[in-house]
Every structure is written in C-alpha cells, then in structure tokens.
Amino acid sequence: MRIITESADLGLSIALMAAIGSGCGEEKLAQADRCLNDSEKAVEGVCGCGVPDIDTDGDGALDCLDACPDDAAKTAPGECGCGVSDADSDGDGEPDCTDLCPLDGSKLAPGQCGCGVAEGGCPPLGCVPDGAIDDTLGVTHCCSGIAVAGSTYCAIESDWGSTWATCGQICGSGSVSSITSCIPSGRIDDVLDRTVCCSGSTLSNSTYCVNPADAGTTWTSCLMLCE
Structure with missing residues (x-):
C-alpha cells in the first residue's frame, strides 16, 4: 500500500506512518504475551497463567503440583497427612x-x-503382686470388721495367668497383743502358717490386719486368699 500521496503534507504523512507503525508493534507484543492478565508471566509455564511456577519447600515439585507444598519430605498427604512422616x-x-x-x-x-x-x-486383672491385697471377693476383714469389695492374693509373680481356686483364709482366730502384731492395711504378715492358693507354697503363716489401731482386739477367721 502506498502511504504517502502527492497531495499529502509531508509532516502529516510522517505522523501517520509512525502511528501505523506503533499499532503494529502493540499487536505483535499482544500476540507474544499469552498471559495478558498475569503481569508475572508471558507464557503459561507448568502451572498456567495466574499461578506462579514456584517450589516453596524446595522438593523439586512445583506448588501447583505438590499436595504438601510446605513439606519437603512429601508431595502427597499419605496416611499421616502433610508435615507428619508416614x-x-x-x-x-x-x-x-x-x-x-x-x-x-x-x-x-x-x-x-x-x-x-x-x-x-x-498380671491378669484381679491378681496382684506378692504381699498385696486386691479387694474383689466382698469379704469382711477380720481385724477391723470393715466390709470391703473382697480380697484376692497372689503369692508369687510366676502365678500370673494361672487358674485360681478357692483355698483358704488369710487370718484365723487370735488376739492382737501389740501394735507390732497388727500390720498396715493391704499387707501380708506371716504368722498363721497358711498355704497360699495361687502357688501352692506354704508361707510362714499369714495374717492380715486392716488398721494398726486394731492392736489389742480379737481376730476371727474371715478373709479368703484368692478365688
């Protein structure tokens, strides 16, 4: 196309050519930028226009493809979730x-x-370590007469898991002559020569006293070892 005519003013022709040239350049630039609404990108890249191609945790997977973008050890939550090792x-x-x-x-x-x-x-439920009483049988203690929710006893640790049978009582009849004859609650003192049911071994007697204050009172046979 001929831009300059014989009747056209030279200055006007130059301005017209400049304007036309400027328009063509903008069109070319627009065609080169495929992300017209994204000032950070001219092409889509991996993540597309409007989404930056960055790798926040530096694990080699871009954030747009990383389901755990802040966890460098994982790109997917797995069973434990992002931030927690599987x-x-x-x-x-x-x-x-x-x-x-x-x-x-x-x-x-x-x-x-x-x-x-x-x-x-x-130890199975209801079987306690040596020298201790576990209240499970609903028996009244002989020394104090206080009713408890029972009492079971297991003589040796190796008895744990074995089958128990009703077998005897911890204390028999007799008087508590002094404070040393009545031991603290929940303990076994060997004085009555009873056989322990769990192990079958004979202890050097067995007495039980709920309260040291019972010293000076009379005992009666009352407490089962175990069942």
Missing part, C-alpha cells in the same frame, strides 16, 4: 502416626500389659 518404626505395617505402640512390632495398642509386653505376660 514412617513405620517397628515394621508392623502400621505407620507410627496411628500405631499406639510404634516401637512394638507385635502390638498396635497397649492392651492390658502395655507396649513391649506380650498379652498374658503381665
């Missing part, structure tokens, strides 16, 4: 985040015996 320390197939015994490969929960101890390897 590690399985004891190798039992359960991640630590949901394993109540994360260092015990044989248990997922403490159970009765606790983590690190196999079920059956701890």
Whole structure:
C-alpha cells in the first residue's frame, strides 16, 4: 500500500506512518504475551497463567503440583497427612502416626500389659503382686470388721495367668497383743502358717490386719486368699 500521496503534507504523512507503525508493534507484543492478565508471566509455564511456577519447600515439585507444598519430605498427604512422616518404626505395617505402640512390632495398642509386653505376660486383672491385697471377693476383714469389695492374693509373680481356686483364709482366730502384731492395711504378715492358693507354697503363716489401731482386739477367721 502506498502511504504517502502527492497531495499529502509531508509532516502529516510522517505522523501517520509512525502511528501505523506503533499499532503494529502493540499487536505483535499482544500476540507474544499469552498471559495478558498475569503481569508475572508471558507464557503459561507448568502451572498456567495466574499461578506462579514456584517450589516453596524446595522438593523439586512445583506448588501447583505438590499436595504438601510446605513439606519437603512429601508431595502427597499419605496416611499421616502433610508435615507428619508416614514412617513405620517397628515394621508392623502400621505407620507410627496411628500405631499406639510404634516401637512394638507385635502390638498396635497397649492392651492390658502395655507396649513391649506380650498379652498374658503381665498380671491378669484381679491378681496382684506378692504381699498385696486386691479387694474383689466382698469379704469382711477380720481385724477391723470393715466390709470391703473382697480380697484376692497372689503369692508369687510366676502365678500370673494361672487358674485360681478357692483355698483358704488369710487370718484365723487370735488376739492382737501389740501394735507390732497388727500390720498396715493391704499387707501380708506371716504368722498363721497358711498355704497360699495361687502357688501352692506354704508361707510362714499369714495374717492380715486392716488398721494398726486394731492392736489389742480379737481376730476371727474371715478373709479368703484368692478365688
């Protein structure tokens, strides 16, 4: 196309050419910028216009493709979620985040015996360590006459998990002659030569006193060892 005519003023022609030239440049620039509404990008990149191609946690996965953009160790939540490792320390197939015994490969929960101890390897409910009374039988104690919710006794630790049978009583008849003859609540003192039912072993007698203040009173046979 001929831009300058013979009748056109030279100055006007130059201005017209400049205007036309400027318009063509803007059109070319517009065609080169594929993200016209994104001042940060001229091309879509990986994440597209309007979304920056950044990697916040530096794990090699751009934020737009990283489901855990702030966790450099994960690109997806997994079982435990972002920010929490999916590690399985004891190798039992359960991640630590949901394993109540994360260092015990044989248990997922403490159970009765606790983590690190196999079920059956701890005292069963109702069987207490040597020298202690567990109130479970609903018997009245001989020394004080106070009714409790029963009493069970297990002589030795190796008896845990065995079957109990009703077998005898902790104390027989007799007088409490002094404070030293009546021991604190919940303890066994060997004076009556009773056989302990759990182990079958004979202790050097067995007496039980609920309260040291009972010294000077009379005992009666009243308390079962175990059942």
